[in-house]
Amino acid sequence: MPAESHSFKPTLGLLDATMIVAGSMIGSGIFIVSADIVRNVGGAGWLILVWLITGFMTITAAVSYGELSGMFPKAGGQYIYLKEAYNPLTAFLYGWSFFAVIQTGTIAAVGVAFSKYAAYLIPALSEDNHILRFQTGTNNCGSPAYFTISAAQLASIGVIGFLTYTNTRGLKGSKWIQNIFTSTKLLALFGLIIAGFIAFHPEVWHANWTAAWQATKTSLKDICNPSFGFNINSIGGAALFGGIAAAMVGSVFSSDAWNNVTFIAGEIKNPQKNIGLSLFLGTLIVTIIYVCANLMYVAVLPLNEIAHAEKDRIAVAASQVIFGKSGTYIIAVLIMVSTFGCNNGLILAGARVYYTMAKDKLFFRRAGTLNKNNVPQWALWAQFIVSSILCLSGKYGDLLDMISFVVVIFYVLTILGIFILRKKKPDMPRPYKAFGYPFLPALYILMGTSFCVLLIIYKPEFTWPGLIITLLGIPLYYIANTENRKNQIQ
Numbered sequence: 001m002p003a004e005s006h007s008f009k010p011t012l013g014l015l016d017a018t019m020i021v022a023g024s025m026i027g028s029g030i031f032i033v034s035a036d037i038v039r040n041v042g043g044a045g046w047l048i049l050v051w052l053i054t055g056f057m058t059i060t061a062a063v064s065y066g067e068l069s070g071m072f073p074k075a076g077g078q079y080i081y082l083k084e085a086y087n088p089l090t091a092f093l094y095g096w097s098f099f100a101v102i103q104t105g106t107i108a109a110v111g112v113a114f115s116k117y118a119a120y121l122i123p124a125l126s127e128d129n130h131i132l133r134f135q136t137g138t139n140n141c142g143s144p145a146y147f148t149i150s151a152a153q154l155a156s157i158g159v160i161g162f163l164t165y166t167n168t169r170g171l172k173g174s175k176w177i178q179n180i181f182t183s184t185k186l187l188a189l190f191g192l193i194i195a196g197f198i199a200f201h202p203e204v205w206h207a208n209w210t211a212a213w214q215a216t217k218t219s220l221k222d223i224c225n226p227s228f229g230f231n232i233n234s235i236g237g238a239a240l241f242g243g244i245a246a247a248m249v250g251s252v253f254s255s256d257a258w259n260n261v262t263f264i265a266g267e268i269k270n271p272q273k274n275i276g277l278s279l280f281l282g283t284l285i286v287t288i289i290y291v292c293a294n295l296m297y298v299a300v301l302p303l304n305e306i307a308h309a310e311k312d313r314i315a316v317a318a319s320q321v322i323f324g325k326s327g328t329y330i331i332a333v334l335i336m337v338s339t340f341g342c343n344n345g346l347i348l349a350g351a352r353v354y355y356t357m358a359k360d361k362l363f364f365r366r367a368g369t370l371n372k373n374n375v376p377q378w379a380l381w382a383q384f385i386v387s388s389i390l391c392l393s394g395k396y397g398d399l400l401d402m403i404s405f406v407v408v409i410f411y412v413l414t415i416l417g418i419f420i421l422r423k424k425k426p427d428m429p430r431p432y433k434a435f436g437y438p439f440l441p442a443l444y445i446l447m448g449t450s451f452c453v454l455l456i457i458y459k460p461e462f463t464w465p466g467l468i469i470t471l472l473g474i475p476l477y478y479i480a481n482t483e484n485r486k487n488q489i490q
Helices: 014-025 034-041 044-071 078-085 088-118 151-168 171-198 202-210 238-254 271-300 303-307 314-359 377-393 396-424 439-458 464-471 473-489
Strands: 130-138 144-150 216-220 230-234
Touching: 014 171, 014 271, 014 314, 034 044, 034 216, 034 238, 034 303, 044 078, 044 202, 044 238, 044 271, 044 396, 044 439, 078 088, 078 314, 078 396, 088 151, 088 314, 088 377, 088 396, 088 464, 088 473, 130 151, 144 151, 151 171, 151 314, 151 377, 171 271, 171 314, 202 271, 238 396, 238 439, 271 303, 271 314, 303 314, 314 377, 396 439, 396 464, 464 473
Parallel strands: none
Antiparallel strands: 130 144, 216 230
């Protein structure tokens, strides 16, 4: 096989890398998931605490990854770190999960969110506009169950396809899309937060904080008849920890994808320095925005309106309070900008993992080639196909419930890898060392493990499906190795 004539070119600076971190993190989650958080833990104090815990964990993980990115400044990021700390199987399980659900499922969900909010401006793109619909049986309540394909799903595939195409044209165009859309949404989010505090409602704020630490769990009285209302029960002790873990499923998902910048290390100038710094700056900026956004929600919306916002669209409800009728359209445009920029970063970074796996002969061979623009075009389109299938399946929402559990498991393993590599490769150059080592990395491992264990106990439906998908990678790994050995013999 002829040697590849193209290679990754380091063209991204610190600002570009920071925009990828922040832009990949901020999608649609911050505008929606706080409703579910309030339903799981109740009081305003617990809502803010969930976001603070998630932010602390995210920043801690990010500054810990700085050491690994300095040691292995090449394409593949977390996949490479796991391979070096453990073995190729562990790395493959991450890469397989990444391709099967983590990255592709996130791209699908963010793409559909773009289309749903675009429907406020173009009603024909509504998720209620069914292009295809047929009955597949009955659900658990005895009502007809349907498989549907909506205009929103098709539009999301179109947006994902467009961004995939622009990424095949080279990194320069993708960089400008990322910088422009990320800076726009950061400014717009800050503007929304400031406007919210200007529209501050003292009576709402006071009422929300009167019982700020009264932890409650809200559930439907009858899941088959939502009109029957809700049960609101006080929780404490172990149940409270379970409620916090369940609440963090949304906040962890909303704060994820910060590690995408490590996947494109081969295209970043001075990666030993800039990756670690961009991880810290990007996660810090986003954490501040997320906490402030939730304080703004609490300042303008009563807690029951946060918990039961229509389709969980809290930002729309808050924007209507702040801006009146035009608020719906303002937030729709903001979310379109946010999700468009987010997906550009996800699409750009994800293909680099499949490229690295292909170089290890653990993925389709063609994914390990670069086109004339020095980008992994085949890997980009493979990612597009899987993301599109997930869009059409209508199951991306269910898949995302699993993502937080699987993602945190691999984050814990990766940060544990810092300790392993310090023993395994003590003399390897470390331009940047994990901040607060060993205390902060150990604290993250403890918190991340606790989060996963609590989910297994209190929300098993969020854990076992994701774990099964990950473990399906084991036979695939051995099949790939068997094929490689056959090829070597031939």
